[in-house]
Every structure is written in structure tokens, then in C-alpha cells.
Amino acid sequence: MARATYVAGVTVFDGHRLRRRQGVLIEDERIEWVGPHVRAPRESRGARSVDGAGRTLSPGLVDCHVHLNFDGGADFAGEAAGMDVALATIKATANARRHLANGVTTVRDLGGLGTCALAGAIEQGVVPGPRLVAAGRALTVTGGHGHNVAFAREVDGADDVRRAVREEIKAGATAIKVVATGGVLTPGIGATFTAFTPSEIGAAVDEAHKWGRGVAAHAIGGEGVGHAVRAGVDSVEHCVQLTPAVARMMRDQGTFRGPTLCAAFGMLEHPAEVPDYAIEKIRSVIDDAERSQAVSLRAGVRHVCSTDAGTPFNPHGGAPRELARLVSWGMRPLDAMVVGTSSGAELLRVPDIGVIDVGALADLVLYDANPVDDIDALQSPRTVWKGGEVVGGRAPGVRSAG
Numbered sequence: 001m002a003r004a005t006y007v008a009g010v011t012v013f014d015g016h017r018l019r020r021r022q023g024v025l026i027e028d029e030r031i032e033w034v035g036p037h038v039r040a041p042r043e044s045r046g047a048r049s050v051d052g053a054g055r056t057l058s059p060g061l062v063d064c065h066v067h068l069n070f071d072g073g074a075d076f077a078g079e080a081a082g083m084d085v086a087l088a089t090i091k092a093t094a095n096a097r098r099h100l101a102n103g104v105t106t107v108r109d110l111g112g113l114g115t116c117a118l119a120g121a122i123e124q125g126v127v128p129g130p131r132l133v134a135a136g137r138a139l140t141v142t143g144g145h146g147h148n149v150a151f152a153r154e155v156d157g158a159d160d161v162r163r164a165v166r167e168e169i170k171a172g173a174t175a176i177k178v179v180a181t182g183g184v185l186t187p188g189i190g191a192t193f194t195a196f197t198p199s200e201i202g203a204a205v206d207e208a209h210k211w212g213r214g215v216a217a218h219a220i221g222g223e224g225v226g227h228a229v230r231a232g233v234d235s236v237e238h239c240v241q242l243t244p245a246v247a248r249m250m251r252d253q254g255t256f257r258g259p260t261l262c263a264a265f266g267m268l269e270h271p272a273e274v275p276d277y278a279i280e281k282i283r284s285v286i287d288d289a290e291r292s293q294a295v296s297l298r299a300g301v302r303h304v305c306s307t308d309a310g311t312p313f314n315p316h317g318g319a320p321r322e323l324a325r326l327v328s329w330g331m332r333p334l335d336a337m338v339v340g341t342s343s344g345a346e347l348l349r350v351p352d353i354g355v356i357d358v359g360a361l362a363d364l365v366l367y368d369a370n371p372v373d374d375i376d377a378l379q380s381p382r383t384v385w386k387g388g389e390v391v392g393g394r395a396p397g398v399r400s401a402g
């Protein structure tokens with residue numbers, strides 16, 4: 001058995017709220033004890049001690065929308081053009097590590113090649129990486145958003161959508177992605193175009209849920225957002241055009257919203273490098289995105305951290321930036337921390353992560369400052385643990401207690 005680790009006198013953000021002057025005992029891959037440091041258990045004495053004074057311990061961050069096949073260069077379509085399964089898998093393996101280094105211990109890939117195999121390899125310890133929920137290939141209509149990239153498959157009609165869901169699950173997918181509208185990064189299709197019909201999305205949701213898989217819908221236009229929400233998807237990614245009525249429906253049903261602000265600003269801040277068609281489209285919807293953020297916060301829609309990493313100027317490991325963006329668009333920092341941890345864990349259906357609690361997996365990040373006081377503290381994690389092992393951070397801060 002590996003030696004235990006005890007984090008002493010630390011402020012704990014437990015996935016829901018803050019507690020001061022706590023102690024957290026890690027044994028093997030799980031949290032063995034958590035409580036007031038003054039009542040530290042006997043077992044903490046023989047453990048490796050980590051000084052938590054003045055520092056904050058959080059569950060590892062959960063990024064609910066990444067594309068591990070892509071590096072985040074300026075020309076997404078160009079990067080896609082040269083991609084085969086082998087290169088895609090190699091890129092995914094390299095990009096996965098970047099999440100760990102930034103305190104992100106679980107991610108969901110929403111469209112990728114080789115990602116289901118990578119998820120297994122990470123779980124078996126073959127390569128380092130965050131816990132990986134993989135959608136395999138995304139489902140899009142013929143000629144729809146993503147038809148030009150290998151990680152999406154074209155499918156039409158409710159029966160074929162149902163078959164495609166089964167095939168992705170057979171190939172190892174642990175989530176399902178449907179592309180409900182047009183998109184910014186595919187040339188020749190409007191961003192707000194309504195793609196799948198309600199019956200096609202309904203078939204995907206029904207089939208995926210039968211297999212215990214969550215469904216993420218890419219949706220930018222208001223009609224497509226409405227179709228996805230009414231069909232009962234688990235999260236709406238981008239969710240740019242949102243009416244108060246649909247927002248209330250999301251709140252009542254518990255549909256999560258992943259605004260992907262890193263993707264939007266990655267493009268908006270690099271207009272000279274990103275292809276013109278993408279810049280034009282993102283500029284045409286950014287005001288709607290900001291309005292919908294306000295509408296959803298007012299309605300009480302639950303959010304998740306979705307970076308869409310791999311898109312232009314949106315490198316992997318950006319969950320801390322996404323949470324800071326959400327705060328700059330009106331979310332309270334404490335709420336952003338809930339979004340980045342326990343909410344993501346709930347959406348992804350990964351048990352025992354996203355919280356600091358006895359019996360939970362020891363996926364933890366130690367920060368020098370308190371992210372609830374300053375959300376930018378997330379950008380320099382001191383120590384990152386996954387399953388009780390130090391996997392990232394700039395200083396382990398672990399010393400032997402003898």
C-alpha cells in the first residue's frame with residue numbers, strides 16, 4: 001500500500017462550499033478522512049505532510065467539452081484535412097497530459113478519433129491523462145457542421161441516428177454528441193442553421209439513455225437549441241441563442257449549459273490568423289452569446305465548464321480560463337467553482353469525483369490563493385493529484401514527516 005498523504009490546515013472547497021482550517025487524508029487512490037485539522041486522525045501522523053496553511057484545496061476540474069485530436073492552431077479545417085486515426089490518436093495522447101498540468105483531472109471529448117481507445121489506455125495506466133469520457137465520432141446531418149472533419153459522421157433519419165448511436169457505443173463511446181445546428185468552424189454553413197429534426201434528436205437521446213450514456217448537443221441557433229432541450233439532451237454546448245422560456249425549461253429539466261467562451265474568444269482575439277468565414281460567423285453571434293449568458297443566469301440554468309479545447313487559440317488545459325470567462329460574464333466565483341467541479345461530475349456521470357468527501361477519489365488541486373477570492377488563482381495550480389498520485393502542478397509541496 002502506498003504511503004498516505006495528509007494536507008494540513010487547508011481551506012477546502014469541497015465542490016459546493018468553503019471550509020477553513022481543514023485536514024484531508026489521502027490513502028491510496030481515495031480520500032480517507034476530511035475534517036477540522038485540530039481533530040486530525042491518528043493515521044495522519046505517519047503520513048506525508050503537505051502544508052496547506054493559506055492555501056486552498058479543490059476537487060480536480062472537469063472540462064465537459066474538448067477535442068483531443070486538435071492542438072488549438074489557427075486553422076481548424078486545415079488541421080482536420082491531414083488527420084488519420086493514427087495521427088489523431090497521437091495528438092490526443094499528447095493533449096491529454098496538458099489537462100493534468102492545469103489541474104483538470106476529468107474531460108469529455110465530444111468528437112474524436114482514437115479517443116475511446118485512449119480512454120482505456122489512460123484507465124489502465126498505459127499513458128498519463130485525465131479521466132476521459134469519450135463520445136467517439138459526433139453525429140451530424142449530411143453536409144452539416146463537421147462533415148469535413150473525420151471525427152464526425154453524417155447520418156440522416158431517426159432510424160439511422162439510432163443505429164449510429166449504437167455503433168458508437170459498440171465502438172466504446174461513453175457519451176453521445178449530436179450536432180443540432182450549423183457551426184462556426186465549418187465553411188459553407190450558417191452558424192445558426194437548424195440541422196437535425198426533433199425526431200432525429202429524440203431518437204439519439206432515447207437510444208443513448210437506454211445504454212446509460214449522456215447526450216451533448218452542439219447548438220448555436222435558437223430553433224436548434226429548442227429542439228435539443230425539448231428532446232431531453234443532458235447538455236447544450238455553446239447554447240448561443242436562448243430565450244427565457246427555453247432557459248426556464250432547461251432549469252426545470254436540469255439540462256446543463258456549456259457556453260464555451262474560450263472557443264469564442266480564441267477566435268475573436270485573433271482575427272488576422274483565423275479564417276475569415278469563422279471570424280464573420282463568431283462576430284455575428286457573440287452579442288447573442290452574452291445576452292443568453294445573462295438570460296440563463298437569471299433563470300437559474302445550471303452550467304458546466306466546456307472549453308471546446310482544440311479550436312483556434314484554445315489550447316488544452318484551459319478550464320481555468322473558461323471559469324474566469326464565466327466570472328467576467330456575471331457568474332459569482334463560488335458558483336464558477338461549483339460549475340468546474342461537482343456540476344461537471346454530475347453531468348458526466350463519473351462516480352466519486354468532483355467533491356472532497358470521505359470515499360471520493362483523490363482527484364485534487366492545491367492552490368496558493370483562494371480561487372473564490374480570485375478566480376485567476378486557478379491558472380497556477382501548486383499540486384495536482386489524480387487518484388492520490390501527484391500528476392501536475394509547479395511545486396509538489398510534499399515533504400516527509402518522518
Ligand SMILES: [Zn+2]
Nearest residue numbers: 065067110308
Ligand atoms: Zn466542440
